[in-house]
Amino acid sequence: xxxxxxxxxxxxxxxxxxxxxxxxxxxxxxxxxxxxxxxxxxxxxxxxxxxxxxxxxxxxxxxxxxxxxxxxxxxxxxxxxxxxxxxxxxxxxxxxxxxxxxxxxxxxxxxxxxxxxxxxxxxxxxxxxxxxxxxxxxxxxxxxxxxxxxxxxxxxxxxxxxxxxxxxxxxxxxxxxxxxxxxxxxxxxxxxxxxxxxxxxxxxxxxxxxxxxxxxxxxxxxxxxxxxxxxxxxxxxxxxxxxxxxxxxxxxxxxxxxxxxxxxxxxxxxxxxxxxxxxxxxxxxxxxxxxxxxxxxxxxxxxxxxxxxxxxxxxxxxxxxxxxxxxxxxxxxxxxxxxx
Amino acid sequence: xxxxxxxxxxxxxxxxxxxxxxxxxxxxxxxxxxxxxxxxxxxxxxxxxxxxxxxxxxxxxxxxxxxxxxxxxxxxxxxxxxxxxxxxxxxxxxxxxxxxxxxxxxxxxxxxxxxxxxxxxxxxxxxxxxxxxxxxxxxxxxxxxxxxxxxxxxxxxxxxxxxxxxxxxx
Numbered sequence: 001x002x003x004x005x006x007x008x009x010x011x012x013x014x015x016x017x018x019x020x021x022x023x024x025x026x027x028x029x030x031x032x033x034x035x036x037x038x039x040x041x042x043x044x045x046x047x048x049x050x051x052x053x054x055x056x057x058x059x060x061x062x063x064x065x066x067x068x069x070x071x072x073x074x075x076x077x078x079x080x081x082x083x084x085x086x087x088x089x090x091x092x093x094x095x096x097x098x099x100x101x102x103x104x105x106x107x108x109x110x111x112x113x114x115x116x117x118x119x120x121x122x123x124x125x126x127x128x129x130x131x132x133x134x135x136x137x138x139x140x141x142x143x144x145x146x147x148x149x150x151x152x153x154x155x156x157x158x159x160x161x162x163x164x165x166x167x168x169x170x171x172x173x174x175x176x177x178x179x180x181x182x183x184x185x186x187x188x189x190x191x192x193x194x195x196x197x198x199x200x201x202x203x204x205x206x207x208x209x210x211x212x213x214x215x216x217x218x219x220x221x222x223x224x225x226x227x228x229x230x231x232x233x234x235x236x237x238x239x240x241x242x243x244x245x246x247x248x249x250x251x252x253x254x255x256x257x258x259x260x261x262x263x264x265x266x267x268x269x270x271x272x273x274x275x276x277x278x279x280x281x282x283x284x285x286x287x288x289x290x291x292x293x294x295x296x297x298x299x300x301x302x303x304x305x306x307x308x309x310x311x312x313x314x315x316x317x318x319x320x321x322x323x324x325x326x327x328x329x330x331x332x333x334x335x336x337x338x339x340x
Numbered sequence: 341x342x343x344x345x346x347x348x349x350x351x352x353x354x355x356x357x358x359x360x361x362x363x364x365x366x367x368x369x370x371x372x373x374x375x376x377x378x379x380x381x382x383x384x385x386x387x388x389x390x391x392x393x394x395x396x397x398x399x400x401x402x403x404x405x406x407x408x409x410x411x412x413x414x415x416x417x418x419x420x421x422x423x424x425x426x427x428x429x430x431x432x433x434x435x436x437x438x439x440x441x442x443x444x445x446x447x448x449x450x451x452x453x454x455x456x457x458x459x460x461x462x463x464x465x466x467x468x469x470x471x472x473x474x475x476x477x478x479x480x481x482x483x484x485x486x487x488x489x490x491x492x493x494x495x496x497x498x499x500x501x502x503x504x505x506x507x508x509x510x
Contacts, residue, residue, distance in 0.1 A: 063491075063494045064490060064491070064494060066487070082491045082494055107491075108491045110487070126488075126491070153488070155487070171481075171485070196481075197481070197485065215485075253422075254463065273463070274463075300423075304461075325486075
């Protein structure tokens with residue numbers, strides 16, 4: 001049962017002879033952007049039953065492209081590269097043109113994320129900083145803040161789905177949350193608990209919970225508690241407290257590189273260095289402040305090497321994309337098991 | 341690499357209870373013994389394959405191989421089967437000098453050469469042997485972070501050094 005719930009739809013050599021590091025669905029779920037160690041971005045679209053490469057964006061970066069992110073309107077794609085720059089690509093029908101190159105980080109850019117408003121962008125780097133950029137009506141990008149809170153390499157940044165809140169994950173084993181204060185951004189809390197590098201983050205659909213995954217082989221679920229909350233969780237002034245309400249341990253045998261929370265169904269998928277994809281579901285009558293997550297899928301050998309990324313399609317429930325160090329990309333269909 | 345049986349004997353306090361347990365285990369597992377021995381033999385063979393690849397890596401500073409400098413030895417390689425035809429390879433090396441960047445560089449060379457040359461399916465962990473360095477935890481974390489390793493190999497200067505070190509002798 002744990003295996004049949006996830007069916008392989010197709011497997012594609014997205015970045016042959018290289019590593020596929022990351023995948024991102026566009027907001028309508030019709031296109032998938034992949035990026036990798038061959039310094040290129042590929043845009044994939046479905047033609048009938050097959051996924052076809054629609055464009056190759058190979059001229060923007062000189063080194064590995066680690067992550068890509070679509071703007072909320074779907075007209076722009078940002079790429080974060082080891083060459084220390086972030087490229088902003090503008091979509092023009094089937095073509096993409098490099099509209100801007102954001103410079104400033106001292107070394108590899110590890111992640112880029114677009115705020116839901118579309119007017120803010122965040123990047124992070126091995127230089128330990130998180131940068132917040134402002135986009136104006138003329139597509140001009142300006143650095144608004146340089147955040148120096150982490151003490152090591154910052155691996156991932158992601159915006160809250162409906163609040164002006166930013167989260168970052170780091171090699172320093174922590175997760176930090178930031179909010180706007182006057183014309184600047186400040187870190188208002190640090191989530192501690194992981195025992196090694198935190199590789200990725202994912203908010204749930206409501207934004208009330210945050211999932212983090214780590215080299216310590218666990219996934220942690222954090223919940224937001226606002227001042228005056230009924231559970232009696234202590235808050236610092238007007239800032240909410242984020243408390244760890246669940247730890248998924250004993251399931252993964254190696255580093256967990258990515259976690260993805262399906263915005264449609266609530267299913268949680270993980271990408272692991274043991275070549276497997278796992279999916280967890282919250283038990284139906286679970287206490288929201290002490291939830292139980294059950295493993296519904298353990299797809300061993302999902303890829304022939306480390307799985308680097310898992311991404312749920314934003315419009316089609318159960319459609320999951322994954323990619324690996326072996327350069328391949330795979331598409332899966334997930335069906336939640338009956339009794340869970 | 342010691343077989344499990346030898347290791348047990350070497351570690352046990354020699355107490356009565358321990359010995360009895362061991363005899364029990366041997367009695368219960370006797371029918372399985374042949375496959376366990378075969379697995380251990382395969383692991384040992386794999387360990388030698390690994391060692392054969394790493395012993396000729398040149399030290400970044402000195403005109404000697406890692407074997408000549410005792411940075412790696414046969415016993416510093418551990419191999420365990422973790423799946424069907426898949427092995428976890430663990431290497432504990434001893435850098436010659438307590439210099440951070442040199443130790444990291446050696447770790448990088450070990451990883452790159454094995455990534456390229458090891459023919460069997462494996463997961464690799466590289467560590468500085470315990471007590472061999474003051475900041476060993478920091479170094480171990482870096483050399484086992486594949487993203488950091490990948491980025492380092494895109495640095496032309498570092499790449500050049502690594503390529504020189506892993507170049508196979510004629």
